[in-house]
Amino acid sequence: MLLLGKLAATIEEATAKIETAFASGAAAERFARMVVALGGPADLLERPQAHLAAAPLVRPVLPERAGIVTKIDTRGVGLAVVALGGGRTRPQDTIDHAVGIVELAGIGDTVGPDQPLGIVHARDEAGFSAAQTRLRAAYRLGDGPVERGPLIIPVTEASQP
Numbered sequence: 001m002l003l004l005g006k007l008a009a010t011i012e013e014a015t016a017k018i019e020t021a022f023a024s025g026a027a028a029e030r031f032a033r034m035v036v037a038l039g040g041p042a043d044l045l046e047r048p049q050a051h052l053a054a055a056p057l058v059r060p061v062l063p064e065r066a067g068i069v070t071k072i073d074t075r076g077v078g079l080a081v082v083a084l085g086g087g088r089t090r091p092q093d094t095i096d097h098a099v100g101i102v103e104l105a106g107i108g109d110t111v112g113p114d115q116p117l118g119i120v121h122a123r124d125e126a127g128f129s130a131a132q133t134r135l136r137a138a139y140r141l142g143d144g145p146v147e148r149g150p151l152i153i154p155v156t157e158a159s160q161p
Helices: 010-025 026-037 073-082 126-137
Strands: 056-060 068-073 100-101 118-122 139-142
Touching: 010 026, 056 126, 068 073, 073 100, 073 118, 073 126, 118 126, 126 139
Parallel strands: none
Antiparallel strands: 056 118, 068 139, 100 118
16 A cells, blocks of 8 residues: 555555554554544543453464465455354344454464464353354465565466456
């Protein structure tokens, strides 16, 4: 977005600006001002537990075997969140803001008995179980090191359909 908005000339410059905004706290300050401008609480970042719903069941999803994450089906991860009630399949569906999955392992991360695929926030055991099954199915594990690709892949005219 920084490139599209002409706020950075190169991907390297954009990446540096993003890293600086996070490290300096400027990104958090801007977010807090946006929350207030939209009618939200001024202390959301300092006291999120006072304003956000919490799921009664919070539990890690451990992989079926230890290994290194080689591939992630991101749609599958999204469907795991939908299974918890944290997403919609129809426009009229409600979203449960207390449920979801956090601290997801990424490509190249080592997972195992002490390193989960992610932490599920669920309303009940059935929701946790459904999310666990989908999350495990979304991850592919290997045994060797994995080269991580870039987080942002530039789009060129040659890559357009």
